[in-house]
Amino acid sequence: MIYLDQSATSLMKPKEVADAVNQALGGTLGNPARGAHQAALDALKAVGRARRSLAAFFEASPLDIAFTPSATYALNMAVKGALTPKDRVLTTMTEHNAMLRPLYEMQSQGMALDVVPLHKHGFYETEDVFSTIKPDTTAVAVNAMSNITGDIAPITHIADICYQRDLLLILDMSQYAGTRPLPAIKQWPRALIAFTGHKSLYGPQGSGGLIKRGPVPLRPLITGGSGVLSFSKAHPDSFPEVCEAGTLNVPGILGLEAGVKWLADQGLHAVSGHLSALRLQFVESVRKIPGIQVYGSQQDAGPVVALNVAVMDSGDVSRLLDEDYGIATRPGAHCAPLWHEAMGTRNQGAVRFSFSCFNTHEEIDTALDALRAISKAI
Amino acid sequence: MSQVLYTFSSSHTAMEAELLCEEMGHPCRLIPLPSMISAGCGLALLCPAASRGAVAGLLRQHQLETEGLYAGAGKVWEEMRDDLP
Numbered sequence: 519m520i521y522l523d524q525s526a527t528s529l530m531k532p533k534e535v536a537d538a539v540n541q542a543l544g545g546t547l548g549n550p551a552r553g554a555h556q557a558a559l560d561a562l563k564a565v566g567r568a569r570r571s572l573a574a575f576f577e578a579s580p581l582d583i584a585f586t587p588s589a590t591y592a593l594n595m596a597v598k599g600a601l602t603p604k605d606r607v608l609t610t611m612t613e614h615n616a617m618l619r620p621l622y623e624m625q626s627q628g629m630a631l632d633v634v635p636l637h638k639h640g641f642y643e644t645e646d647v648f649s650t651i652k653p654d655t656t657a658v659a660v661n662a663m664s665n666i667t668g669d670i671a672p673i674t675h676i677a678d679i680c681y682q683r684d685l686l687l688i689l690d691m692s693q694y695a696g697t698r699p700l701p702a703i704k705q706w707p708r709a710l711i712a713f714t715g716h717k718s719l720y721g722p723q724g725s726g727g728l729i730k731r732g733p734v735p736l737r738p739l740i741t742g743g744s745g746v747l748s749f750s751k752a753h754p755d756s757f758p759e760v761c762e763a764g765t766l767n768v769p770g771i772l773g774l775e776a777g778v779k780w781l782a783d784q785g786l787h788a789v790s791g792h793l794s795a796l797r798l799q800f801v802e803s804v805r806k807i808p809g810i811q812v813y814g815s816q817q818d819a820g821p822v823v824a825l826n827v828a829v830m831d832s833g834d835v836s837r838l839l840d841e842d843y844g845i846a847t848r849p850g851a852h853c854a855p856l857w858h859e860a861m862g863t864r865n866q867g868a869v870r871f872s873f874s875c876f877n878t879h880e881e882i883d884t885a886l887d888a889l890r891a892i893s894k895a896i
Numbered sequence: 897m898s899q900v901l902y903t904f905s906s907s908h909t910a911m912e913a914e915l916l917c918e919e920m921g922h923p924c925r926l927i928p929l930p931s932m933i934s935a936g937c938g939l940a941l942l943c944p945a946a947s948r949g950a951v952a953g954l955l956r957q958h959q960l961e962t963e964g965l966y967a968g969a970g971k972v973w974e975e976m977r978d979d980l981p
Contacts, residue, residue: 531900549906554928562926562939566911578952580912581960745907746938 523662525872538776551745568775584758592712592728603628611856662694667814668822698790721774832867
């Protein structure tokens with residue numbers, strides 16, 4: 519199989535990730551922050567070291583990293599924990615439901631929501647943020663990279679806007695983190711940044727986190743065991759405890775740490791170079807295939823490409839790629855309903871190709887050949 | 897006074913403190929929070945009294961918030977002011 523669905527989850531992981539997970543299950547690690555016997559302390563120390571590794575990767579402070587089961591959990595914790603019905607939030611039509619649905623929940627409680635529209639190519643620009651923002655906007659909630667087109671949001675400009683207007687920035691880095699050098703998060707005065715472990719950070723599924731920058735009070739979304747303040751009726755509101763009720767996923771966290779360390783060893787510039795080369799090879803050739811429409815601004819994009827073959831249902835194209843050519847892609851709506859409604863692809867969907875460090879130029883050539891054949895057959 | 901005990905509102909802060917001490921070669925370790933200090937659960941950082949100044953400086957440098965500082969040996973702990981003379 520040629521796996522080109524890395525935006526759903528990265529299939530191939532570095533050997534170090536599996537080794538770390540195996541080691542975590544090797545019978546030495548107890549429950550972190552639950553007791554002070556050696557196994558519990560060793561687990562807490564392992565998690566503490568992982569927190570440091572993630573902090574070094576994101577250029578954050580270790581105790582500003584909370585581990586969560588996914589970016590979806592992290593975004594729910596950010597949106598429902600930091601925002602109130604009195605807020606007015608700006609978001610965009612490129613968002614994933616992991617961001618949109620928590621925002622809609624808050625909107626149903628009275629929070630105001632403004633949505634940045636898209637240009638006809640399928641993305642927005644900094645000027646669109648300026649024209650959508652309101653004088654009483656209190657927060658901006660956006661993804662850093664589109665999970666459909668791979669378009670990169672103008673993150674630095676958005677962070678500047680947030681700084682100038684004292685707005686909270688809630689950033690979804692699910693697709694971005696691990697694909698290219700990171701923005702200067704440590705310079706952002708007030709932000710909550712969600713990431714997942716199992717995509718381009720090459721960690722296991724079930725790993726992810728939330729990064730806090732600056733003073734951002736959070737109400738806990740999930741309450742329960744915290745390992746401290748057991749006689750308090752309320753869950754601690756200190757970070758990271760506010761996001762870490764219950765037993766942590768130690769094998770997942772240590773696998774994620776191994777993935778991040780592996781990426782750091784490769785170098786994000788080198789990783790980004792390889793992914794850009796794969797994307798460029800694919801996009802430049804696929805655009806020449808008759809009947810194929812590629813979406814996105816194509817100005818600055820990560821290793822994700824969405825397309826359609828004439829009017830073929832995206833599910834049919836993806837099925838043909840899978841059954842006839844052994845190529846795994848993702849059809850449908852990609853949990854990004856506003857984007858598809860804006861692009862008129864609600865019914866057709868789109869076929870998404872997404873690449874990882876483990877993909878090769880030969881695999882891209884094979885995918886291109888398959889698309890040529892499918893296009894020719896219709 | 898042969899040992900000092902730093903308490904924290906967070907086990908993860910306590911562990912970060914221990915990791916920093918380990919890096920700097922201070923022989924400190926985490927122990928269960930003594931119930932005479934606080935009922936419930938949690939961890940405290942046990943350090944030789946001789947390391948108090950260096951550890952206090954390290955915690956301040958890394959902005960690790962402590963809840964309390966205690967001096968003692970064994971089961972009896974007496975709260976101290978955390979500012980050094």
